[in-house]
Amino acid sequence: xxxxxxxxxxxxxxxxxxxxxxxxxxxxxxxxxxxxxxxxxxxxxxxxxxxxxxxxxxxxxxxxxxxxxxxxxxxxxxxxxxxxxxxxxxxxxxxxxxxxxxxxxxxxxxxxxxxxxxxxxxxxxxxxxxxxxxxxxxxxxxxx
Amino acid sequence: xxxxxxxxxxxxxxxxxxxxxxxxxxxxxxxxxxxxxxxxxxxxxxxxxxxxxxxxxxxxxxxxxxxxxxxxxxxxxxxxxxxxxxxxxxxxxxxxxxxxxxxxxxxxxxxxxxxxxxxxxxxxxxxxxxxxxxxxxxxxxxxxxxxxxxxxxxxxxxxxxxxxxxxxxxxxxxxxxxxxxxxxxxxxxxxxxxxxxxxxxxxxxxxxxxxxxxxxxxxxxxxxxxxxxxxxxxxxxxxxxxxxxxxxxxxxxxxxxxxxxxxxxxxxxxxxxxxxxxxxxxxxxxxxxxxxxxxxxxxxxxxxxxxxxxxxxxxxxxxxxxxxxxxxxxxxxxxxxxxxxxxxxxxxxxxxxxxxxxxxxxxxxxxxxxxxxxxxxxxxxxxxxxxxxxxxxxxxxxxxxxxxxxxxxxxxxxxxxxxxxxxxxxxxxxxxxxxxxxxxxxxxxxxxxxxxxxxxxxxxxxxxxxxxxxxxxxxxxxxxxxxxxxxxxxxx
Numbered sequence: 001x002x003x004x005x006x007x008x009x010x011x012x013x014x015x016x017x018x019x020x021x022x023x024x025x026x027x028x029x030x031x032x033x034x035x036x037x038x039x040x041x042x043x044x045x046x047x048x049x050x051x052x053x054x055x056x057x058x059x060x061x062x063x064x065x066x067x068x069x070x071x072x073x074x075x076x077x078x079x080x081x082x083x084x085x086x087x088x089x090x091x092x093x094x095x096x097x098x099x100x101x102x103x104x105x106x107x108x109x110x111x112x113x114x115x116x117x118x119x120x121x122x123x124x125x126x127x128x129x130x131x132x133x134x135x136x137x138x139x140x141x142x143x144x
Numbered sequence: 145x146x147x148x149x150x151x152x153x154x155x156x157x158x159x160x161x162x163x164x165x166x167x168x169x170x171x172x173x174x175x176x177x178x179x180x181x182x183x184x185x186x187x188x189x190x191x192x193x194x195x196x197x198x199x200x201x202x203x204x205x206x207x208x209x210x211x212x213x214x215x216x217x218x219x220x221x222x223x224x225x226x227x228x229x230x231x232x233x234x235x236x237x238x239x240x241x242x243x244x245x246x247x248x249x250x251x252x253x254x255x256x257x258x259x260x261x262x263x264x265x266x267x268x269x270x271x272x273x274x275x276x277x278x279x280x281x282x283x284x285x286x287x288x289x290x291x292x293x294x295x296x297x298x299x300x301x302x303x304x305x306x307x308x309x310x311x312x313x314x315x316x317x318x319x320x321x322x323x324x325x326x327x328x329x330x331x332x333x334x335x336x337x338x339x340x341x342x343x344x345x346x347x348x349x350x351x352x353x354x355x356x357x358x359x360x361x362x363x364x365x366x367x368x369x370x371x372x373x374x375x376x377x378x379x380x381x382x383x384x385x386x387x388x389x390x391x392x393x394x395x396x397x398x399x400x401x402x403x404x405x406x407x408x409x410x411x412x413x414x415x416x417x418x419x420x421x422x423x424x425x426x427x428x429x430x431x432x433x434x435x436x437x438x439x440x441x442x443x444x445x446x447x448x449x450x451x452x453x454x455x456x457x458x459x460x461x462x463x464x465x466x467x468x469x470x471x472x473x474x475x476x477x478x479x480x481x482x483x484x485x486x487x488x489x490x491x492x493x494x495x496x497x498x499x500x501x502x503x504x505x506x507x508x509x510x511x512x513x514x515x516x517x518x519x520x521x522x523x524x525x526x527x528x529x530x531x532x533x534x535x536x537x538x539x540x541x542x543x544x545x546x547x548x549x550x551x552x553x554x555x556x557x558x559x560x561x562x563x564x565x566x567x568x569x570x571x572x573x574x575x576x577x578x579x580x581x582x583x584x585x586x587x588x589x590x591x592x593x594x595x596x597x598x599x600x601x602x603x604x605x606x607x608x609x610x611x612x613x614x615x616x617x618x619x620x621x622x623x624x625x626x627x628x629x630x631x632x633x634x635x636x
Binding site: 003004006007010011018021022025026028032033034035036037038039041042045046048049052053055056059066069070072073075076077080081083084087092096099100103104107108109118119122126130134136137138139 | 309311329360541558
């Protein structure tokens with residue numbers, strides 16, 4: 001499948017959806033908008049994007065099919081989302097510590113003690129600099 | 145002159161000295177880490193400059209920008225994997241030199257050429273930026289709108305290989321800048337009921353997502369690649385013979401790099417590539433290129449560092465970023481409440497000259513650090529990805545969270561990490577999106593103001609010669625590749 005045409009179709013679809021969303025913007029009287037409402041500029045930009053997407057589709061007669069995304073990328077992406085899911089439960093520092101261990105293991109590190117020590121050192125550095133130093137209040141989790 | 149001396153005097157402030165030193169050190173270290181470019185670093189560290197105040201913040205980011213280009217050459221020479229994209233051309237001859245046991249000589253030449261290129265461009269910046277600002281001082285909204293559109297058209301050359309894809313990404317950046325309350329009417333646009341979007345999307349989480357988190361996902365797909373690493377002896381100053389051999393390449397590339405850097409949206413990577421080609425063209429030893437020619441290291445290194453000062457000229461004088469990293473620095477200034485542009489030269493000259501002098505100092509510092517500690521930086525560059533990238537994620541989360549202490553910003557960063565990954569997969573570079581995001585508000589505001597001046601008639605622009613010239617240049621620039629193809633008789 002021509003990846004450029006797939007990209008052009010996706011861009012056009014997103015632009016059309018966002019163009020549609022401008023019809024739900026709050027309507028204001030002419031006296032306030034002075035002839036150039038809040039929706040005018042986004043529509044102008046979206047129209048330009050659709051025109052560029054059409055050009056891209058027309059000019060891309062050939063386009064390579066893309067290689068599949070390696071499984072490790074999905075796992076890494078899932079790890080980011082999992083991190084976000086556990087922050088409200090265990091707090092940010094603990095979630096970061098678990099993330100450092102988890103992603104390090106996922107990416108091939110099998111020396112558990114190296115993972116543990118490096119993650120612990122980084123956590124101490126983060127706590128010292130940001131929590132103690134800058135006074136950043138990190139989410140504590142439900143067990144705090 | 146008074147402001148310049150005042151700016152130089154700021155370097156006597158221990159706090160400024162410390163941030164410039166820290167910025168230079170961080171710039172070299174992260175520049176040397178494969179995958180972490182100068183733009184990723186500035187995006188990642190931007191949140192930590194918020195509490196610094198404008199002068200130290202811009203001095204810190206400027207020092208990182210200067211030093212990251214040099215840092216990138218360390219891994220380009222030793223590992224054949226440029227730490228920063230701008231060092232790609234350095235690898236062509238630097239790595240072959242390292243393979244034949246001349247890594248120290250290559251790194252020495254890289255440090256000297258980088259420093260000469262960098263200092264030359266800062267001197268040009270000191271002279272050219274105020275002159276350019278003086279020209280732009282009389283600009284009204286129509287001229288500014290035309291200038292911003294011209295700047296946007298230059299994103300066609302930024303990032304990926306496809307002009308159209310770059311323009312689409314740039315336009316999406318402009319659209320992203322419309323999120324939040326419209327300044328004229330107060331109408332909320334694209335907030336989707338999310339309270340934190342009311343004031344617009346914050347720059348910092350977007351930048352962290354697009355650069356640091358996207359790169360994390362990219363690196364995940366390249367985990368199996370392992371490079372041959374050259375052994376590094378002592379780094380040494382280039383010999384007199386080396387200097388004589390490379391002097392033409394260094395000066396030619398310094399001028400080229402500065403000029404290319406000044407052009408909006410063309411940055412250090414383009415400068416280095418063009419300088420490599422030109423250095424080879426003007427060299428007496430063409431056959432040596434690609435096999436370890438020392439001029440092939442000197443030329444690109446002088447050019448990519450010269451582009452740094454060049455790129456700061458339109459950024460500071462016009463408020464139009466000259467590269468991806470200057471777009472991030474521009475965002476940093478906006479976050480600090482400073483809007484770059486010609487008025488800055490009359491309103492805050494001390495700030496500008498502090499930037500100039502701190503950039504000069506950074507160029508001298510990385511020469512010393514580069515020659516003295518390249519061996520240490522080379523070791524840092526070999527941190528395994530399974531330790532480096534999880535740590536980058538943790539810093540990204542803190543960076544996105546800390547400014548507003550809001551998890552919503554972390555979600556934005558992660559969302560843009562995924563968006564950036566899919567953009568890159570389909571050949572869309574995140575760099576034009578960032579430039580569009582930074583320029584978006586300026587484009588909309590100046591367009592609205594212009595139309596109000598012209599009583600809502602687009603024809604009003606016809607009576608503004610500077611604006612029309614800039615529109616003409618924009619059209620010429622966008623159509624030039626098509627015209628060239630047409631003249632050559634090739635299908636597009």
